[in-house]
Amino acid sequence: MLSRVDDGSGVYLIHIKLLQLHIWLHNGVNWLLVDTICLSEICADLLEDEPTPDIQINHVGDYNEFVFLKIGRCALYLDVKRMMLRKV
Helix, strand or coil, X not given: CEEECCCCCCEEEXXXXXCEEEXXXXXXXXXXXXXXXEHHHHCHHHHCCCCCCCEEEEEECHHHCEEXXXXXXXXXXXXXXCCEEXXX
């Protein structure tokens, strides 16, 4: 999923691979890895019941502020700046 950069100078690419959320920034020339968030650490209690959880990105907010995730039938809100995860 893509997200706008607040000053219009690039775009964020956010994807999940092996329970890790990777946030990349394209600044017009290069791709830079901005952050990697280990989902198994911040949502361990939600992953206990699923041996191989199927996590999907449902929506990303502008300026890389938040991500809505889907695990099974659960919807999750991840505040990227504060690294807080909430079930919605």
